Amino acid sequence: MSPLLKITLFFFCCLVPTVVANTSAATYSPQIIAFFSIILVAYSIRFKVTPVSLVTLIVQLIVFTTGGLLSPLLFLEYFLLFSLSFQESPQTILLYSLILALFLSQTLISSHSLIYLLSLVFISPLAYLITQKFTQEQNHKLETLLWLSLELKQKLLARGDTKLAKHTDDLIQELKDND
Known part of the structure; x- marks a missing residue:
């Protein structure tokens, strides 16, 4: 709208x-x-x-x-x-x-x-500041999820460390569940 x-x-x-x-x-x-x-x-x-x-x-x-x-x-x-x-x-x-x-x-x-x-x-203005902080927090969470799911996981899999890659999957799922 x-x-x-x-x-x-x-x-x-x-x-x-x-x-x-x-x-x-x-x-x-x-x-x-x-x-x-x-x-x-x-x-x-x-x-x-x-x-x-x-x-x-x-x-x-x-x-x-x-x-x-x-x-x-x-x-x-x-x-x-x-x-x-x-x-x-x-x-x-x-x-x-x-x-x-x-x-x-x-x-x-x-x-x-x-x-x-x-x-x-x-x-x-108070509502604006709260909205800005909320948006920053959401963006930070999204960046963390992207980094965990893309870069870290790929680097761990390239090294052959599947156990740590599995832990990153668990961490990603936990972050998604906290939404």
Whole structure:
């Protein structure tokens, strides 16, 4: 999926809860959340994958209908941004947090809520650093597996050391199992 499509989808996942929270549909928000939750569970069971946009929509509905920046469930937004940071590029996460801050700014009523709003924007660099570290760790693991499976094993087999080659196979399998 293209980044522009992902950002547009995230925008609509913020727009729909804003409309629901600011209209008479807010009285039906528990039913709306339950409806989308049932769709999420059914989709996850049927296709063995969880659609991120549906999870995003449910989290946004919960937070927006319980008070936005003043919601006691605002921490769900932090979890959402962190989980998305492992799946998306840093630029996309920054745009996600800016879009989220834009929609949540409608509930900005005091300097106390301004701190929460700014924290959502500043969580992006933290999420970026965590994503970078995670990516480096994955690349290092991949390089280790490639070196073990290609270079070391070939050199050991060329020397006729099949016992050590067998141990490298065991090590490779152990590294794969730890994923």
